[in-house]
Amino acid sequence: MIRAGADEVVYPIRLGSEQVAKFIGKQYGIDLEDSTNLAPPNLLGYNLKLVKYFDSKNAQLKNIIDRYNAISVVALKRKSGITIENPSLDTLVERDDSVILLVKEDKKAITSPTSFEKIVWSDDYSVGIQSIDEEHRGLILLINRFGDALFVSKSKKEVAKAFEQLLDYTVNHFRNEEELMEKYNYPEIKQHIQDHHRLTQEVLELNKDKQYVFSDNIIEFLKSWLINHILEVDRRLGEFLVKKGIHER
Ligand SMILES: [Fe+2]
Known part of the structure; x- marks a missing residue:
């Protein structure tokens, strides 16, 4: 769990980086190895979202925050494996980097069966x-x-x-x-x-x-x-x- 406010906590959800997920999990008593479900329930609507960046054009972290309507950036994991915690918002994100964002999602968006857009053959x-x-x-x-x-x-x-x-x-x-x-x-x-x-x-x-x-x-x-x-x-x-x-x- 991570403190998101005076009395608010969040659970990691769908973390894609073993290193960061384990780091966060260990700190807050969550064992991902034992997890059979990929999406632990979110608390008070806060979640961590991991986004892989795959555009060839670099972007600043503040653009990523805007794009995903996030509250803040928890960590930036470089393609090389280096993890930067609490990076500054003008840090450049490069192709194949991953960003962990703190987001507040409405419950419907998480549980809705249409929460991902299917690819349609054309x-x-x-x-x-x-x-x-x-x-x-x-x-x-x-x-x-x-x-x-x-x-x-x-x-x-x-x-x-x-x-x-x-x-x-x-x-x-x-x-x-x-x-x-x-x-x-x-x-x-x-x-x-x-x-x-x-x-x-x-x-x-x-x-x-x-x-x-x-x-x-x-x-x-x-x-x-x-x-x-x-x-x-x-x-x-x-x-x-x-x-x-x-x-x-
Ligand atoms: Fe091919």
Whole structure:
């Protein structure tokens, strides 16, 4: 628990950083290792929210506070692993840093089943190759299922299962795309595989502590993670295959 006022206390909720979560947990007698539920009840409407920053453009902490309507910043965890407690508000936040915010949320927003925005397939995402599009739809489905487990059912077991499914499917899908690239001598194969490695690494990083505890904006992160890859890198592969007259695997 953290003192948020003279007689107000808050519990950590959905902390995504093992280091910081354990630090806070230890200080206030909460053992995250034993936690079977990802969202301990909030008290008096105060919560800690962990936000992973994934924009390529740096932002000041005061912008993050505004964006999430937070009260203050508890800590900034740099990508390098360094944690800065009570950082000044003009500190710059860089891509892949994490910020722990103190927020006052209304109860409905926390318990509502629509507290995360599902990704909806759009024809704009089509790369023109049916087998790739089908797998991309599958990935979107699994990201949404993961969001359901994380924000609606909030069961650690379901979150763990959904995350592992997403990871497995991603690895298989990338392998399928790479086989296609090899088969048809795709000239950009090297960069494309590098991109797959980076994306896989980013997803593995999300759960490197095996706690299945994720940041509040995880769906936003996965959405940009997947959609940007589809729209830029996979689209170029699709155009290449279509030009070669290949429409199916
Ligand atoms: Fe790809």
